[in-house]
Amino acid sequence: MPRPRSALLSVELIVESALAQVDRTGNFSFPRIAAELGVSQSSLYNRIESREHIIELLRARIFADRRVMQDDDESWEQTVRRLIRSYHDCFAQHPNLVPLLMSQTVRAEAVLQMYEDLAAALERSGLPQQDLMSAISLIDYFALGSALESTAPDEVWDVSTEHHPTLRRALQEAGPTGERVNRAFDFGVDALLAGIAMRTKHRIY
Amino acid sequence: MPRPRSALLSVELIVESALAQVDRTGNFSFPRIAAELGVSQSSLYNRIESREHIIELLRARIFADRRVMQDDDESWEQTVRRLIRSYHDCFAQHPNLVPLLMSQTVRAEAVLQMYEDLAAALERSGLPQQDLMSAISLIDYFALGSALESTAPDEVWDVSTEHHPTLRRALQEAGPTGERVNRAFDFGVDALLAGIAMRTKHRIY
DNA sequence: ACCTGAACACCGTTCAAGT
DNA sequence: ACCTGAACACCGTTCAAGT
Numbered sequence: 217m218p219r220p221r222s223a224l225l226s227v228e229l230i231v232e233s234a235l236a237q238v239d240r241t242g243n244f245s246f247p248r249i250a251a252e253l254g255v256s257q258s259s260l261y262n263r264i265e266s267r268e269h270i271i272e273l274l275r276a277r278i279f280a281d282r283r284v285m286q287d288d289d290e291s292w293e294q295t296v297r298r299l300i301r302s303y304h305d306c307f308a309q310h311p312n313l314v315p316l317l318m319s320q321t322v323r324a325e326a327v328l329q330m331y332e333d334l335a336a337a338l339e340r341s342g343l344p345q346q347d348l349m350s351a352i353s354l355i356d357y358f359a360l361g362s363a364l365e366s367t368a369p370d371e372v373w374d375v376s377t378e379h380h381p382t383l384r385r386a387l388q389e390a391g392p393t394g395e396r397v398n399r400a401f402d403f404g405v406d407a408l409l410a411g412i413a414m415r416t417k418h419r420i421y
Numbered sequence: 422m423p424r425p426r427s428a429l430l431s432v433e434l435i436v437e438s439a440l441a442q443v444d445r446t447g448n449f450s451f452p453r454i455a456a457e458l459g460v461s462q463s464s465l466y467n468r469i470e471s472r473e474h475i476i477e478l479l480r481a482r483i484f485a486d487r488r489v490m491q492d493d494d495e496s497w498e499q500t501v502r503r504l505i506r507s508y509h510d511c512f513a514q515h516p517n518l519v520p521l522l523m524s525q526t527v528r529a530e531a532v533l534q535m536y537e538d539l540a541a542a543l544e545r546s547g548l549p550q551q552d553l554m555s556a557i558s559l560i561d562y563f564a565l566g567s568a569l570e571s572t573a574p575d576e577v578w579d580v581s582t583e584h585h586p587t588l589r590r591a592l593q594e595a596g597p598t599g600e601r602v603n604r605a606f607d608f609g610v611d612a613l614l615a616g617i618a619m620r621t622k623h624r625i626y
Numbered sequence: 627a628c629c630t631g632a633a634c635a636c637c638g639t640t641c642a643a644g645t
Numbered sequence: 646a647c648c649t650g651a652a653c654a655c656c657g658t659t660c661a662a663g664t
Contacts, residue, residue: 223647246638258640259648267638315524318569323579328588331578335587349595350608352588353570354563357609361562364523373536374528382540383533383557390554403555403620404562410619411612428628451657463659464629472657630663637656644649 224255227263231273235310238274242312271316276324278306278313293409295337299330300359300405307363314363342416351412358404366397429460432468436478440515443479447517476521481529483511483518498614500542504535505564505610512568519568536561547621556617563609571602 233252237244246267250257264270282302287294307314322328331352338351375384390396438457442449451472455462469475487507492499512519527533536557543556580589595601 225647245636247636256649257638258650261639262647315520318523319520321579325584328578328580328585332585332588335585335591339587339591345591345594346604347608348587348591349601350605351612352591353567353601353605354609354612357566357570358559358562360569361566362558364565365558365562373533374526375533379530380533380537380540382544382553383537386540386544386550386553386557389550396554396558399551400555400558403552404559407556407559407616407619408612409616411614411616414612414615415608430628450655452655461630462657463631466658467628628664630661632660632662634659635657638654640653641651642649643651645647 225253225259225263227273229253230260230263230270231277234270235274235277235313238312238316239310243316244270268320271320272323274313275317275322276326278310279324279326279330281309282306282326282330292337292341293413295340296334296355296409296412297405299334299337300355300408303330303359304363304401307359308366311363311366314360318360318364338412341412343412344415347415351415354412355408358408362397362401362404365400366394430458430464430468432478434458435465435468435475436482439475440479440482440518443517443521444515448521449475473525476525477528479518480522480527481531483515484529484531484535486514487511487531487535497542497546498618500545501539501560501614501617502610504539504542505560505613508535508564509568509606512564513571516568516571519565523565523569543617546617548617549620552620556620559617560613563613567602567606567609570605571599 230249230253233249234244237248237252246257246260250260264273282305284302290298322331334352334355335348338348339345343351373383373387375387387396390399435454435458438454439449442453442457451462451465455465469478487510489507495503527536539557539560540553543553544550548556578588578592580592592601595604
């Protein structure tokens with residue numbers, strides 16, 4: 217088959233196809249991308265290097281949508297809240313993607329920039345230098361975990377048996393999944409900020 | 422081949438083989454289990470139902486090692502700390518397993534029992550009923566995330582570029598990976614408990 | 627009841643060959 | 646430079662056939 221005068225393929229097309237598949241089915245594959253774009257599987261390798269490469273492009277893709285409304289005289293606490301929220305929202309729009317992103321080194325520039333902003337805000341808070349990374353990790357765990365919770369398995373815990381009365385009650389009290397995840401998010405942000413602020417020079421609580 | 426008088430296979434053998442593979446390589450597969458046990462791949466299905474089933478057996482397996490030294494008159498805070506620690510330790514001994522466990526509903530009884538204990542301790546703390554599940558989720562995110570961090574990619578963030586001075590400084594200040602993860606864990610536990618205690622009837626801070 | 631071999635429907639990646 | 650088809654080395658699962 218001759219080379220067409222305008223390329224059949226582009227990284228954008230590949231990434232969009234992969235993202236659509238993930239949103240729809242929870243995963244993507246080379247055969248399905250190729251089929252959807254009407255090209256051969258092997259031709260994908262002219263644009264991308266590997267499956268991992270696509271995943272990293274997907275990470276950059278969902279963070280590209282992020283609106284950054286920066287307020288110059290917001291407190292470090294407001295900044296941290298804003299960053300956690302926008303980080304969380306990026307994942308929340310593509311929950312199926314979260315598991316794919318979690319086990320892979322972050323290289324996407326937009327994401328690194330967000331961590332840089334987070335580090336700067338925490339430094340402003342007066343947190344001791346040696347706790348900076350700990351606080352970032354804590355926030356990271358939280359954001360990823362809370363995004364993961366809104367993902368695939370509707371029942372994270374199978375409490376069908378009778379042996380867990382307190383857990384069962386707690387789950388019922390928490391309402392339907394969507395509501396529960398949202399409330400857990402708000403609760404978590406407050407708790408994290410309170411916990412971090414405690415280590416700060418100028419305590420706010 | 423005739424049926425041997427003593428069975429060649431058992432779920433224990435399958436689970437141990439899978440766990441050893443995960444610890445060694447980060448994953449397991451049916452062909453490799455079969456090869457290691459000297460049986461055919463299809464014979465595995467006489468003992469287990471699916472790949473997911475094996476993963477759930479692995480979850481139960483690593484929690485079976487858990488020692489539960491219960492102190493009857495410990496405070497709710499001590500109980501929560503003890504549970505987070507032991508939960509974390511189970512993962513820490515098999516970090517490669519964490520990614521496999523994260524995207525799957527929890528059915529292992531030992532794990533559900535731990536969540537039940539956690540729920541009970543938090544209820545004792547005086548936390549409002551509707552916040553119980555939020556607190557459990559928060560702790561869960563933290564324990565999983567912190568276990569995940571000790572897993573595969575040595576560099577979670579690729580800060581090879583010059584554009585992230587604060588992040589870079591924070592990372593250097595935090596020391597080598599193992600130390601950083603440990604400090605982040607201790608910092609996180611303290612922060613979480615402080616944050617949760619804030620919502621409690623009898624504030625402790 | 628327990629094991630086998632063959633078959634099926636999937637994967638990601640490489641590479642010589644075309645234009 | 647860009648695309649193809651074939652090949653390779655993997656997957657999980659099913660099923661008829663053996664004893």
